[in-house]
Amino acid sequence: MIGPARAPVSMRVNGEIHEIELEPRVSLLDALRDHLSLTGSKKGCDQGTCGACTVWVDDRRVLACLTLAVACEGHEISTIEGLATGGDLHPVQSAFIERDAFQCGYCTSGQIMSAVALLKEGNAATDEEIAEHMSGNLCRCAAYPHIRAAIRDVRDADTTTSGRA
Amino acid sequence: MRPLSYTRASTVDEAIATVGGDSRSAFLAGGTTEIDLIRLGVTRPDVLVDINSLPLKEIESTPDAGLRIGALARMTDVARSADVVRRFPVISQALLLGASEQLRNMASMGGNLCQRTRCPYFRDGVSPCNKREPGTGCSAVDGLNRGHAVLGTSDDCIAAHPSDVGVALVALDAVVHTLGPSGARSIPIDDFYLLPGSSPEVEHPLERGELIVAIEVPPTPLAERSLYLKFRDRQSYEFALVSVAAAVDVRDGRVADVRLALGGVGTKPWRARRAEAALTGGPATREAFAEAAAAELEPAIAHKDNAFKIPMARRAMVRALDQVVNGDAR
Structure with missing residues (x-):
């Protein structure tokens, strides 16, 4: 049993191990932003509604605001900061820029982490499928048509991540 | 969020003993409802017992051609199971029409059965609500109640149940298997969900420390349609x-x-x-x-x-x- 005071926690984020001290109540989102200075994941609603905090745990997209950081010990966490390879943006990041798929940008990291996962999941064959499987990521600027266009571009450019496996 | 202690159970028995022996504690599975409600101040456990390492994730056919779903199987995994899609499409469809992909990746099937209502008076943490604070009254009866229930209500609670997959499981006469301090039980799912009556705070017939370990769907050939x-x-x-x-x-x-x-x-x-x-x-x-x-x-x-x-x-x-x-x- 640990807590409620701070306790040592080992977190593996984007392939790097971090030894930090956290209270068990700290969410994965707060741990990333406030303890590891990885502020790409955003806090929109903090109640599992908006998707701005979408990250991957063991390659599955999840909501960092409803995940306790301490429960992630032994799991691999991936955030938007780990998506580019060196100086090369991930194709979905490039497509979002090319398609102007954001306005204020607050939801964008969550949108991109969700979109990359969606293309791997293989449920992006049609615009309807994309809309359905991106519905957990809200965009109050309503950039949805451009977000779908960016996802289509990457889907159609790379047959290994096409809509149907 | 209020302070919490945390422990990770490595066996089912350990999880049951820990929660069964401490009234301030609660199981933690996917956390999608639980962490939300703790942060909102609606539920107030002091200790979370993480059960996600327990071997309760299997989705398998039973020898009589039914289906057994481990309590920690994620909604996504059940929805995408080829066997579920073919033999019990209503379960797969109900899952995929609920929540978002991120939440479905997190949420467990056992946790879904324990999902709490979305009634805003329950969730706001302050309004009179018999479900949250027994005896304080129901704010929804004379309040904003567009989303509320029309069947099974009482004078004390009209909160609608939010689950989708629960509806499919109730239609198919699923059975909820539990293990607890008093041993194993198999509860027909229609009895697992309680009507609010005069005690809307009691939603399930579970005793302290009793853990859902599996959901079994009996063989149902008509479920293919x-x-x-x-x-x-x-x-x-x-x-x-x-x-x-x-x-x-x-x-x-x-x-x-x-x-x-x-x-x-x-x-x-x-x-x-x-x-x-x-x-x-x-x-x-x-x-x-x-x-x-x-x-x-x-x-x-x-x-x-x-x-x-x-x-x-x-x-x-x-x-x-x-x-x-x-x-x-x-």
């Missing part, structure tokens, strides 16, 4: 205003067997037994479907904002039956 129909305010990622789980076996134009349950309208996932009784043995016609739907909604009680749910539920039942019988896309 089943569907889940859901109506909501948005096209996706929204709770049901009205939903229907339906499975029908039609022979020579007559209903040989039928399973029907409703979501969004009941204080628990609502098995439509009146409609089933009205349909069984009768003609598989739209007129008969409409009569059965009317019989089911006959005891419904509307409040100020939710009377629309009654005709909506009737029409949804007719459409669901029509679609499953005739394979009609609309």
Whole structure:
């Protein structure tokens, strides 16, 4: 049993191990932003509604605001900061820029982490499928048509991540 | 969020003993409802016992061609299981029409059964609410109640049950297997969900430390022709205003067997037994479907904002039956 005071926690984020001290109540989102200075994941609603905090745990997209950081010990966490390879943006990041798929940008990291996962999941064959499987990521600027266009571009450019496996 | 202690259970027995022995503690599975409600101040455990390492994730056929779903199987995994899609499409559809992909990746099936209502007076942490603070009254009865239940309500609570997959499981007579300080139990799912009555704070017949370990769906050949129909305010990622789980076996134009349950309208996932009784043995016609739907909604009680749910539920039942019988896309 640990807590409620701070306790040592080992977190593996984007392939790097971090030894930090956290209270068990700290969410994965707060741990990333406030303890590891990885502020790409955003806090929109903090109640599992908006998707701005979408990250991957063991390659599955999840909501960092409803995940306790301490429960992630032994799991691999991936955030938007780990998506580019060196100086090369991930194709979905490039497509979002090319398609102007954001306005204020607050939801964008969550949108991109969700979109990359969606293309791997293989449920992006049609615009309807994309809309359905991106519905957990809200965009109050309503950039949805451009977000779908960016996802289509990457889907159609790379047959290994096409809509149907 | 208020301070919490945390421990990770490495065996089922350890998890049961820890939660069974400490009234301030609670199991932590996917966390999608639990962490939300703790942060909102609605529930107030001091200790979370993380059960995610326990070996309760399998989805498997039973020897008699039923289905056994481990309590920690994620909603995504059940929805995408080829066996579930083929033999129990209503379960897969109900799962995929609920929440978002991120939440489905997190949420466990056992946790889904324990999902709490979305009633805003329950969730706001301050309004009078018999479910959150017994004896304080129900703010919804005379408040904003467009989303609330019309079936199974009481003077003390009209909160709608939010689950989608629970509706499918109730239609298919699933059984909830538990282990607890007093041993193993198998609870028919319709008995697992309790009506609010005068104690809406008690939602399930579980004792302290009793853990759901699996959900079993009995062999149900008619489930191969089943569907889940859901109506909501948005096209996706929204709770049901009205939903229907339906499975029908039609022979020579007559209903040989039928399973029907409703979501969004009941204080628990609502098995439509009146409609089933009205349909069984009768003609598989739209007129008969409409009569059965009317019989089911006959005891419904509307409040100020939710009377629309009654005709909506009737029409949804007719459409669901029509679609499953005739394979009609609309």
